[in-house]
Amino acid sequence: MKKLTGVFDFSRFFAVAVTGTAVVALGLSLAAVRASGPNLVSQAALIVDAKSGEPIFAKNSNHVTPIASITKLMTAMVVIDADLFLDEKLTVEMDDLDFLKGSRSKLSIGTVLTRREMLQLALMSSENRAASSLGRHFPGGLEAAIRAMNAKAKALGMEHTRFVDTTGLSPQNVSTARDLATLVTAANQYPLIQSFSTQREQYVTSEATGRTLHYGNSNGLIKTDGWDISVQKTGFISEAGRCVVMLAKIAQRPVILVLLDSVGKFSRIGDAQRIKTWMETGEILEIPKPVAQKKTKSKRSTKASGKAIAKKRRR
Numbered sequence: 001m002k003k004l005t006g007v008f009d010f011s012r013f014f015a016v017a018v019t020g021t022a023v024v025a026l027g028l029s030l031a032a033v034r035a036s037g038p039n040l041v042s043q044a045a046l047i048v049d050a051k052s053g054e055p056i057f058a059k060n061s062n063h064v065t066p067i068a069s070i071t072k073l074m075t076a077m078v079v080i081d082a083d084l085f086l087d088e089k090l091t092v093e094m095d096d097l098d099f100l101k102g103s104r105s106k107l108s109i110g111t112v113l114t115r116r117e118m119l120q121l122a123l124m125s126s127e128n129r130a131a132s133s134l135g136r137h138f139p140g141g142l143e144a145a146i147r148a149m150n151a152k153a154k155a156l157g158m159e160h161t162r163f164v165d166t167t168g169l170s171p172q173n174v175s176t177a178r179d180l181a182t183l184v185t186a187a188n189q190y191p192l193i194q195s196f197s198t199q200r201e202q203y204v205t206s207e208a209t210g211r212t213l214h215y216g217n218s219n220g221l222i223k224t225d226g227w228d229i230s231v232q233k234t235g236f237i238s239e240a241g242r243c244v245v246m247l248a249k250i251a252q253r254p255v256i257l258v259l260l261d262s263v264g265k266f267s268r269i270g271d272a273q274r275i276k277t278w279m280e281t282g283e284i285l286e287i288p289k290p291v292a293q294k295k296t297k298s299k300r301s302t303k304a305s306g307k308a309i310a311k312k313r314r315r
Contacts, residue, residue: 038278039287040271043241043261046177047275050185050247050254056279061177064160065261068235068243069126069218070180071149071168073187073197076123078148079115079134080190086116088137091208096132101169101237105129106213111206121204123196125215126234128167135166142166156182171239177258184245184256188231197232198222219244220269226276230254234268242268251279 037057044060055061092111107113107129113121118134121127138145142165149163158179164172175183187193200222205212218234221227228249235243241261247254257275262268274285 038271038274038284040259040274041262041264041267041287042259042271044177044258045260045271046181046256046258047279048181048256048258050188050256053185056255057275058177061258062160064174064176066171066237066240067168067173067175067180067260068237068240069128069131069168070175070183070233070235070243070245071163071166071173072122072126072131073183073193073231073233073245074149074152074163075131075134075145075166076119076193076196077187077190078145078152079119079138080192081148081152082139084115084137084139086119087114089113089207090115090118090133090137092129092133093136095136096129098128098132098167098169103128103169106215107206108209108211110208111211112208113204113206117202117204119192120196120199120202121215123193123233124199124202124217126218127215128169131167132165153179153183156186158182168235168240169237171237177260180245180258180260181256184231184247184258187233188247194231198229219246221246221272244268244272246272250276255279 037059040059042059044063044065046058046061047056048054049056089112092107092109094109096107097109098105105128107127113130115134115137118130121130122134135142135145138148145166146163149166153161153163158175161175161179161183162172164170187197199217201214201216203212203214217223219229219232222229222232229246230249231247233245241263242265243260243262244257245259246257248257249255257272259268259271262271270287274287277283277285
């Protein structure tokens with residue numbers, strides 16, 4: 001991938017995306033074609049043409065920041081690279097519990113799943129105990145898995161990336177939007193990662209407990225009409241904000257989207273939708289203003305009743 005800067009040539013991008021005739025047909029002026037880019041909540045962002053590697057839009061793309069569960073893409077790659085038996089049964093143990101963030105999991109201690117199922121849950125639903133188990137059962141153990149992840153990052157040219165665990169729960173897992181675009185490009189070479197990361201849902205049954213668990217994809221865009229996604233991974237811890245990386249087809253061509261450090265549960269999805277609209281039509285959508293919550297009638301009634309009771313008691 002060519003070196004990216006914080007500036008992009010939008011007119012060159014648009015010339016590739018649509019012809020001059022299409023610009024007229026869309027009713028877009030030259031000023032609109034040269035617009036500064038989409039409005040985004042994410043503090044760092046990058047859009048890259050997946051075929052040419054050319055940047056389409058960049059915002060703080062070289063800023064080093066925690067990446068949360070996007071880490072799991074690298075976890076999956078080194079596990080697959082190790083050519084381990086995917087149907088080997090792995091057991092969730094005490095060492096897989098999250099004592100750093102206290103995150104919850106459906107996988108109780110003693111749950112037994114295959115390595116294939118652990119990969120599915122880690123990529124599709126960002127299951128932390130599954131990702132931890134994958135690391136523990138790596139040849140040489142967790143430390144060896146982490147060394148393999150950092151070695152892989154170095155081999156890919158991800159100069160500003162560092163991993164300290166296989167889950168992404170530690171804020172010391174850091175990278176840049178530019179490096180993560182490289183990661184997505186590499187992850188797209190793995191058919192299992194393509195399949196598992198974009199799977200809508202999965203049911204798994206533990207032989208040890210007999211429980212059947214249902215998991216859904218952590219990325220709501222997977223089920224959204226109009227989106228054609230080949231690879232994706234979401235992430236969130238407080239230090240990283242809301243993050244997402246994707247390889248998707250937009251405006252009839254594959255592009256890599258990297259959105260990091262966004263505030264608000266749905267802001268990264270909103271940013272992705274604003275990017276899609278911008279690339280397909282040239283329209284720059286405004287970021288919706290937060291709606292102040294009004295007190296409901298029931299809350300006001302409860303409050304009024306409380307005052308009346310207190311008044312009676314004072315009498």
